[in-house]
Amino acid sequence: MTQVSMTVNGKAVSGDVEVRTLLSSFLRDHLSLTGTHVGCDTGQCGACMVHVDGDAVKSCNMLALEADGAQVDTIEGQAAEDGTLNTIQQAFQDHHGLQCGFCTPGMVMSAAALLKDNPQPTEAEIRAYLEGNICRCTGYHNIVKAIMAASGQDVGAIAAE
Amino acid sequence: MPKDSGIGASSKRREDVRFLTGTGNYTDDINVHGQAYVHFLRSDVAHGRINGINTDAAAAMPGVVRIFTGADFEGVGGLPCGWQVTDKHGEPMQEPPHPVLAQGKVRHVGDPIAAVVADSAEQARDAAEAIEVDIEDLPAVIDMKAALADGATKVHDDLTSNLCYDWGFVEENKAAVDEAIANAAHVTTLELVNNRLVANPMEPRVAVADYNRANDESTLYTTSQNPHVIRLLMGAFVLGIPEHKLRVVAPDVGGGFGTKIFHYAEEAFCTFAARAINRPVKWTSSRSEAFISDAQGRDHVTRIELALDADNNFTAIRTETHANMGAYLSTFASSVPTWLHGTLMAGNYKTPLIYVNVKAVFTNTVPVDAYRGAGRPEATFQLERVIDKAARELGVDPIALRRQNFITEFPYATPVAVEYDTGNYVATMDKLEEVADLSGFAARRAASEAKGMLRGLGVNCYIEACGIAPSNLVGQLGARAGLYDVATVRVNATGSISVMTGAHSHGQGHETAFPQVVADMLGIDESMVNIVHGDTAKIPHGMGTYGSRSLAVCGSAMVRATEKIINKAKKIAAHLMEASEADIELKDGQFSVAGTDKSVAWGDVCLAAYVPHNYPLEDIEPGLEETAFYDPANFTYPAGAYACEVEVDPETGKVSIERFSAADDFGNIINPMIVDGQVHGGLAQGIGQALLEHAIYDESGQLLNASYMDYAMPRADDVPFYEVDHSCQTPCTHNPLGVKGCGEAGAIGSPPAVVNAVIDALQSGGKNVTHIDMPVSPSRVWAAMNG
Numbered sequence: 016m017t018q019v020s021m022t023v024n025g026k027a028v029s030g031d032v033e034v035r036t037l038l039s040s041f042l043r044d045h046l047s048l049t050g051t052h053v054g055c056d057t058g059q060c061g062a063c064m065v066h067v068d069g070d071a072v073k074s075c076n077m078l079a080l081e082a083d084g085a086q087v088d089t090i091e092g093q094a095a096e097d098g099t100l101n102t103i104q105q106a107f108q109d110h111h112g113l114q115c116g117f118c119t120p121g122m123v124m125s126a127a128a129l130l131k132d133n134p135q136p137t138e139a140e141i142r143a144y145l146e147g148n149i150c151r152c153t154g155y156h157n158i159v160k161a162i163m164a165a166s167g168q169d170v171g172a173i174a175a176e
Numbered sequence: 177m178p179k180d181s182g183i184g185a186s187s188k189r190r191e192d193v194r195f196l197t198g199t200g201n202y203t204d205d206i207n208v209h210g211q212a213y214v215h216f217l218r219s220d221v222a223h224g225r226i227n228g229i230n231t232d233a234a235a236a237m238p239g240v241v242r243i244f245t246g247a248d249f250e251g252v253g254g255l256p257c258g259w260q261v262t263d264k265h266g267e268p269m270q271e272p273p274h275p276v277l278a279q280g281k282v283r284h285v286g287d288p289i290a291a292v293v294a295d296s297a298e299q300a301r302d303a304a305e306a307i308e309v310d311i312e313d314l315p316a317v318i319d320m321k322a323a324l325a326d327g328a329t330k331v332h333d334d335l336t337s338n339l340c341y342d343w344g345f346v347e348e349n350k351a352a353v354d355e356a357i358a359n360a361a362h363v364t365t366l367e368l369v370n371n372r373l374v375a376n377p378m379e380p381r382v383a384v385a386d387y388n389r390a391n392d393e394s395t396l397y398t399t400s401q402n403p404h405v406i407r408l409l410m411g412a413f414v415l416g417i418p419e420h421k422l423r424v425v426a427p428d429v430g431g432g433f434g435t436k437i438f439h440y441a442e443e444a445f446c447t448f449a450a451r452a453i454n455r456p457v458k459w460t461s462s463r464s465e466a467f468i469s470d471a472q473g474r475d476h477v478t479r480i481e482l483a484l485d486a487d488n489n490f491t492a493i494r495t496e497t498h499a500n501m502g503a504y505l506s507t508f509a510s511s512v513p514t515w516l517h518g519t520l521m522a523g524n525y526k527t528p529l530i531y532v533n534v535k536a537v538f539t540n541t542v543p544v545d546a547y548r549g550a551g552r553p554e555a556t557f558q559l560e561r562v563i564d565k566a567a568r569e570l571g572v573d574p575i576a577l578r579r580q581n582f583i584t585e586f587p588y589a590t591p592v593a594v595e596y597d598t599g600n601y602v603a604t605m606d607k608l609e610e611v612a613d614l615s616g617f618a619a620r621r622a623a624s625e626a627k628g629m630l631r632g633l634g635v636n637c638y639i640e641a642c643g644i645a646p647s648n649l650v651g652q653l654g655a656r657a658g659l660y661d662v663a664t665v666r667v668n669a670t671g672s673i674s675v676m677t678g679a680h681s682h683g684q685g686h687e688t689a690f691p692q693v694v695a696d697m698l699g700i701d702e703s704m705v706n707i708v709h710g711d712t713a714k715i716p717h718g719m720g721t722y723g724s725r726s727l728a729v730c731g732s733a734m735v736r737a738t739e740k741i742i743n744k745a746k747k748i749a750a751h752l753m754e755a756s757e758a759d760i761e762l763k764d765g766q767f768s769v770a771g772t773d774k775s776v777a778w779g780d781v782c783l784a785a786y787v788p789h790n791y792p793l794e795d796i797e798p799g800l801e802e803t804a805f806y807d808p809a810n811f812t813y814p815a816g817a818y819a820c821e822v823e824v825d826p827e828t829g830k831v832s833i834e835r836f837s838a839a840d841d842f843g844n845i846i847n848p849m850i851v852d853g854q855v856h857g858g859l860a861q862g863i864g865q866a867l868l869e870h871a872i873y874d875e876s877g878q879l880l881n882a883s884y885m886d887y888a889m890p891r892a893d894d895v896p897f898y899e900v901d902h903s904c905q906t907p908c909t910h911n912p913l914g915v916k917g918c919g920e921a922g923a924i925g926s927p928p929a930v931v932n933a934v935i936d937a938l939q940s941g942g943k944n945v946t947h948i949d950m951p952v953s954p955s956r957v958w959a960a961m962n963g
Contacts, residue, residue, distance in 0.1 A: 050198015155892040158892065
């Protein structure tokens with residue numbers, strides 16, 4: 016066992032982990048931050064997406080020890096203290112950008128990373144960026160629409176709610 | 177004006193808040209104090225005889241609590257099949273045993289051989305690698321037609337062959353169908369494959385089992401679409417645990433698409449093991465395991481013939497299908513190619529004579545069962561492809577040929593045993609032509625051609641049958657369950673309401689849409705109504721969510737229970753206002769006496785029911801809670817028309833979906849936003865089947881693409897924005913809401929539109945290509961163009 020320390024959603028945390036413990040496991044099993052989901056074992060689905068020092072990272076593809084000393088942000092830290100959803104979260108609800116909710120934390124974290132670098136992405140840019148996030152429920156229509164809306168773009172012309 | 181609440185409003189989903197903040201409660205988020213972890217050792221060969229299993233070294237590894245093998249399950253029931261199909265000779269299907277852990281033989285890659293229970297998941301996995309299994313390889317049976325050849329290796333030694341059943345439907349019509357085809361002016365024949373798919377809900381399956389020895393009570397938390405069905409199947413048929421000692425909880429479930437209907441070995445194993453070691457156990461599937469242990473979908477090989485008269489009227493349809501069951505009969509596998517497929521072969525058309533033959537075959541592959549649409553996509557695909565092919569052979573417009581043959585009068589009894597209660601296929605086609613802007617297609621084709629691309633338009637119709645029922649009919653057809661559903665409406669003393677429903681929401685938004693109905697009926701705010709689902713300890717009973725049945729069946733039960741509530745509440749209101757019950761009206765949450773200004777509020781009536789100081793105790797009981805069981809009189813029949821426009825790159829064969837439009841008739845709509853979302857998701861799965869997805873087994877039975885690195889799931893850039901319309905509404909005539917169901921339509925209706933569009937594109941480019949099997953991948957398109 017090795018001790019690992021990091022800042023998660025603004026709070027200092029530490030724990031003893033095996034060298035092979037993934038960051039996703041550390042978040043879920045050691046910190047009980049179960050909003051980060053694990054949907055595959057090959058790094059494709061993106062349900063485990065978190066931010067490490069501001070960058071979008073698939074937490075199943077990183078060892079907990081690699082995040083030692085890092086600032087980690089997860090879905091649990093996205094809403095305001097009083098529970099008010101952030102702009103992206105609210106846009107996902109407003110535009111029905113989620114169904115079963117399993118891929119949703121990863122989608123929200125990916126969208127946040129995209130909008131940080133590209134505040135007004137085109138539809139094509141959003142679709143390309145989401146290459147690493149799989150959703151089986153929504154057909155992506157309302158996810159793309161929600162991200163466009165969250166970036167302040169008029170989505171009224173896009174058919175269907 | 178769009179409504180802002182109640183039936184017809186696009187109420188925002190209340191469940192979203194927990195999913196968007198990471199506070200959902202999925203099965204893998206559940207941990208029971210002291211739990212041990214399960215890892216299954218699975219077969220890495222498709223077919224083999226187990227000559228020995230040595231667990232000594234593994235049992236000595238750190239943290240190992242116990243190792244189980246098939247021997248531990250002798251005397252325990254096998255996993256049951258829920259539908260007995262009778263073959264064309266009147267004989268029951270061949271139904272082999274399906275042990276929880278392999279006994280004697282392994283029959284597919286992924287078949288569980290042993291299970292390690294250890295203190296940690298890692299220790300369980302490490303120990304499983306130390307189990308020595310002596311397996312004698314046997315020839316693998318993969319191809320269905322080879323499996324039926326004389327002398328083929330048998331998947332199940334005790335069966336007479338690999339044929340599960342040979343089903344003829346309707347057998348009495350066969351001679352007439354043969355004669356009509358022999359005498360037809362034109363017959364179009366098409367041979368096609370409906371490709372095998374992996375359902376792939378994003379949440380892998382999980383089972384957590386707890387046991388209280390003092391009370392002899394077991395609890396199973398599981399990723400299920402129907403916890404009561406699991407309780408019944410596992411309790412009664414596998415483990416022998418009566419209902420009052422077995423609680424099954426399906427909490428938040430991350431998508432199902434059919435594959436979480438079934439009772440799986442891992443659920444029974446965990447429940448069994450927790451009792452055996454008197455300790456909670458947990459199993460979490462990896463995605464790699466899901467690919468070789470979740471029931472898969474489709475996998476039909478079909479030859480269809482469509483006969484037409486000299487005026488292009490459809491006169492007969494004859495089909496012959498081989499349907500892959502995989503190595504064992506999964507829970508509803510036998511019903512999919514038969515009653516969920518043959519009954520839909522009329523489609524939207526008045527074809528007087530139809531005969532469907534289905535041979536269901538055992539192979540050394542993962543079991544196949546219902547996947548979004550389940551039999552109906554297979555029926556729709558072959559019918560809508562053969563109609564398109566016929567139109568091209570006859571040189572007529574594919575839409576005109578469809579319109580000419582539409583059923584236009586309802587109710588309509590098809591020659592395949594079902595009666596469509598209502599529909600308007602002309603209206604949905606008219607609407608499709610409008611929303612898809614078909615009049616603008618020629619200009620769009622010209623624009624594509626100007627940049628060197630081929631552009632094609634594919635159109636098709638679909639019909640589906642939802643909410644399978646009534647129970648006495650499905651019983652005659654072989655179902656070993658009733659297909660009613662149940663709701664309890666519990667009005668609390670202060671007027672808030674908890675609805676216990678047998679439906680299970682795993683993405684469908686029941687927690688939002690169901691309250692819209694109850695609130696609308698009572699004239700109260702939606703926020704006063706909560707939905708409780710997914711727990712056999714909290715809900716009276718229920719058959720769960722699949723087959724687009726939730727609102728049509730479970731919602732109808734909820735309406736019936738709410739009607740009982742209203743009736744009782746009116747009695748209470750009449751007493752409080754000293755009026756006749758017949759004069760009581762309920763509007764906007766107020767009970768009033770007709771023709772007077774007397775009224776009493778909903779909340780006051782509820783309070784009176786629970787504090788019955790001024791109450792007609794001699795006539796009615798205190799309290800306000802009602803339960804209703806609802807058994808539908810018929811299926812519901814959603815239908816619609818879809819259009820796809822593709823661009824095909826003639827250099828590479830790559831197909832891109834440029835436009836996809838859907839005009840659906842779902843009857844009445846409760847929440848249009850949710851309905852749109854259901855269609856979107858179905859379309860992506862159908863487009864995925866048509867362009868990308870294919871579970872490929874090699875001849876030794878290895879699934880070659882058993883990961884997301886290899887199995888092509890649709891990504892965001894594989895699909896366009898969709899044009900979805902459901903303004904054509906012919907309400908269902910036999911359920912109280914007039915609803916038909918919308919969950920599967922997109923997946924049923926979209927594959928033929930895509931393939932029809934690709935064929936249209938290639939023919940527009942002068943290529944004599946009449947069919948390409950799905951997935952219509954670049955290599956297949958390129959080969960077809962250059963073959």
